Amino acid sequence: MTRKLLSVLVLLTLCLAGFCQSRDTLRVLAIGNSFSQDAVNQYLHEIAEADGQTIIIGNLYIGGCTLERHYGNVLDGKEEYIYYKVGTDGELVAHKGADIYKGVFDEKWDVVTLQQASGYSGLIMSYEPYLGELVRYIRKNVPGARLMWHQTWAYAKNAVHGHFMHYGNSQKDMYESILRCSSYACGKYGMGIIPSGTAIQNARRSPLLDNLNRDGFHLGYKVGRYIAACTWYEALFGKSVVGNAFCPEGVRPHQKEIAQNAAHRAVAKPFGISKMWDFEPKEYMDESRVPEYTLPDPFTMADGTPVRNRSQWIGKRRPELLQLFAEEEYGTSPKGPAEGMHFEVLRTVDTLYGGRVKAREIVVYFASDCKNAIRMIEFLPADAQGPVPVFLGMNFKGNHSLTTEDWVSLPTKKQLSSYAVYDWTERGSRAVRNGKPGRWDVEKIISRGYGLVSYYYGDVTPDFDEGLDRGVHRYFKDSGYTWKAIGAWAWSLSRALDYLETDPDVDASKVAVFGHSRLGKSALWAGAQDERFAMVIANEAGCGGDALSMRHYGETIQLINYHFPHWFCDNFWKYNENEAALPFDQHELLALIAPRPLYVCSAQDDQHSDPKGQELAAQEAAKVYARFWGAKAASKVGYHTREGKHDVTPEDWDHFLDFADKYLK
Ligand code: GCU
Numbered sequence: 001m002t003r004k005l006l007s008v009l010v011l012l013t014l015c016l017a018g019f020c021q022s023r024d025t026l027r028v029l030a031i032g033n034s035f036s037q038d039a040v041n042q043y044l045h046e047i048a049e050a051d052g053q054t055i056i057i058g059n060l061y062i063g064g065c066t067l068e069r070h071y072g073n074v075l076d077g078k079e080e081y082i083y084y085k086v087g088t089d090g091e092l093v094a095h096k097g098a099d100i101y102k103g104v105f106d107e108k109w110d111v112v113t114l115q116q117a118s119g120y121s122g123l124i125m126s127y128e129p130y131l132g133e134l135v136r137y138i139r140k141n142v143p144g145a146r147l148m149w150h151q152t153w154a155y156a157k158n159a160v161h162g163h164f165m166h167y168g169n170s171q172k173d174m175y176e177s178i179l180r181c182s183s184y185a186c187g188k189y190g191m192g193i194i195p196s197g198t199a200i201q202n203a204r205r206s207p208l209l210d211n212l213n214r215d216g217f218h219l220g221y222k223v224g225r226y227i228a229a230c231t232w233y234e235a236l237f238g239k240s241v242v243g244n245a246f247c248p249e250g251v252r253p254h255q256k257e258i259a260q261n262a263a264h265r266a267v268a269k270p271f272g273i274s275k276m277w278d279f280e281p282k283e284y285m286d287e288s289r290v291p292e293y294t295l296p297d298p299f300t301m302a303d304g305t306p307v308r309n310r311s312q313w314i315g316k317r318r319p320e321l322l323q324l325f326a327e328e329e330y331g332t333s334p335k336g337p338a339e340g341m342h343f344e345v346l347r348t349v350d351t352l353y354g355g356r357v358k359a360r361e362i363v364v365y366f367a368s369d370c371k372n373a374i375r376m377i378e379f380l381p382a383d384a385q386g387p388v389p390v391f392l393g394m395n396f397k398g399n400h401s402l403t404t405e406d407w408v409s410l411p412t413k414k415q416l417s418s419y420a421v422y423d424w425t426e427r428g429s430r431a432v433r434n435g436k437p438g439r440w441d442v443e444k445i446i447s448r449g450y451g452l453v454s455y456y457y458g459d460v461t462p463d464f465d466e467g468l469d470r471g472v473h474r475y476f477k478d479s480g481y482t483w484k485a486i487g488a489w490a491w492s493l494s495r496a497l498d499y500l501e502t503d504p505d506v507d508a509s510k511v512a513v514f515g516h517s518r519l520g521k522s523a524l525w526a527g528a529q530d531e532r533f534a535m536v537i538a539n540e541a542g543c544g545g546d547a548l549s550m551r552h553y554g555e556t557i558q559l560i561n562y563h564f565p566h567w568f569c570d571n572f573w574k575y576n577e578n579e580a581a582l583p584f585d586q587h588e589l590l591a592l593i594a595p596r597p598l599y600v601c602s603a604q605d606d607q608h609s610d611p612k613g614q615e616l617a618a619q620e621a622a623k624v625y626a627r628f629w630g631a632k633a634a635s636k637v638g639y640h641t642r643e644g645k646h647d648v649t650p651e652d653w654d655h656f657l658d659f660a661d662k663y664l665k
Pocket of ligand 1: 541555
């Protein structure tokens with residue numbers, strides 16, 4: 001009797017436990033497309049698990065699927081879905097060739113979500129009658145389930161996507177249209193909201209910037225997807241995701257914190273952007289805040305012994321510093337080209353600028369597979385009597401932006417799709433020819449007897465985190481190099497020089513490598529490593545370029561790492577708000593260029609780049625020139641500051657050309 005009672009009790013407890021467990025498991029079905037795939041396939045399970053929650057996730061996926069198509073599939077049962085399922089163990093299983101019913105009737109769903117295809121998500125006329133029909137269908141067939149609307153996100157500002165045109169290629173317009181449509185869907189059908197779109201928009205207002213997509217529209221596999229999953233978690237479970245212990249691999253602590261808060265604030269306020277200023281590191285432009293600092297001494301070896309003479313500088317100190325900069329700041333990188341690099345001269349003309357300029361387009365294929373290449377434009381004086389000295393520099397917007405001459409090709413579609421998210425200005429498709437005439441004064445450069453060679457920097461590697469997989473890094477995958485974007489841009493300048501060494505019209509012993517801003521940082525690093533460059537010119541290179549980091553003025557190491565996590569190597573993160581620990585400062589990068597002529601400059605309104613820190617770095621570097629090459633050599637370090645903003649102006653070019661006349665003619 002007691003035994004019987006006991007077993008009944010045990011049974012009852014087991015049943016109850018089972019019941020409770022099944023009650024505690026949240027079953028969620030997304031009827032979506034690649035945007036639901038971004039949101040639920042990867043991290044949602046892990047976030048829930050870290051908070052002691054159990055979830056079963058279904059995702060009815062067809063790439064780019066619209067509400068209309070889903071409803072069509074309700075009517076005719078086409079077997080065109082991949083039905084993804086993440087079970088309680090977190091395993092993701094894909095069932096190909098599923099019909100919509102396979103998902104809808106697979107579990108007793110607690111929540112079913114709907115969404116529109118991203119391109120149409122802000123176009124209200126694309127919603128009905130399909131949304132209404134789908135809502136009716138779900139309510140009838142999954143009674144008791146909570147219906148929720150997945151508010152998708154607007155594209156990255158520089159996305160190249162046919163449907164971006166619906167919103168005038170404007171992220172703001174797209175986001176606002178999505179808001180209107182999502183509030184319509186929720187209001188009309190009493191659905192809950194999963195505000196991924198707002199969460200992403202919040203995060204874009206934080207130091208993460210517009211760096212959350214992997215191709216302009218899908219979310220990045222790291223932070224981007226994590227933000228969406230955090231949003232789903234909080235919207236589904238009604239529990240704050242802030243402080244959740246799960247952090248995807250590759251997501252840094254500050255990114256995790258911002259992601260969670262962006263999601264949390266979006267759930268609290270789904271139909272508008274929340275402020276995220278509290279995550280922005282402070283940027284001081286106040287001389288009284290510059291800390292006391294002691295610059296690392298170029299004249300002392302790492303082991304404390306003094307650097308006595310030129311040969312010790314060249315033989316020991318210089319290599320030691322190069323190594324340190326590679327290990328701690330720019331990342332280690334290959335010394336030469338990848339296997340199979342080759343060049344192709346595509347076109348030549350000698351009638352540009354009224355016959356004064358001869359030009360060529362040359363492709364440098366970085367490897368035999370021809371997948372990654374730069375298309376260079378070369379302008380040369382048509383009347384040159386022999387090889388000429390040239391300026392070599394990357395451009396931000398495509399070769400066509402250098403000139404009014406129609407002969408120069410417009411960017412290809414492939415180039416456009418790698419256009420940098422950080423090129424805040426216009427994309428290449430819309431960038432006008434010679435958009436900023438002062439930046440590259442082709443006629444003036446040519447009239448002074450120089451050539452000008454340039455290429456689009458995004459061809460080397462796209463300028464956003466997760467874009468790097470598509471850049472030249474893929475040729476050196478297993479070689480253990482720690483380079484990121486700046487390392488790659490610098491490396492590409494040496495490859496461009498490899499070509500110039502084969503060009504009979506160019507005096508390759510007289511190539512001045514030039515760059516503005518991030519490309520100035522790259523030019524400096526290229527010039528420091530590759531002694532074939534006869535001269536280096538960095539225009540407003542600033543933090544991580546020619547400004548002293550230890551001044552902690554304007555852009556700091558933490559700021560640059562937060563905003564551009566893909567520029568410097570991982571070790572550089574050690575110096576976030578910890579500049580005093582640096583084993584070098586940027587004056588020593590400049591000194592690595594000695595005894596070759598070096599020109600750096602700044603602009604007074606560009607306090608972000610710290611003009612004073614740039615000038616000081618140049619002065620300190622000049623001491624190395626003077627000590628080891630004689631007092632006169634100090635003048636090989638040129639510097640000017642001008643009034644005005646962050647830019648390259650005709651005035652700057654006058655200085656560069658005068659300086660080049662002294663040393664390259
Ligand atoms: C940002 C960044 C700078 C960089 C500049 C540019 O302002 O903070 O470090 O030099 O972009 O490349 O234009």
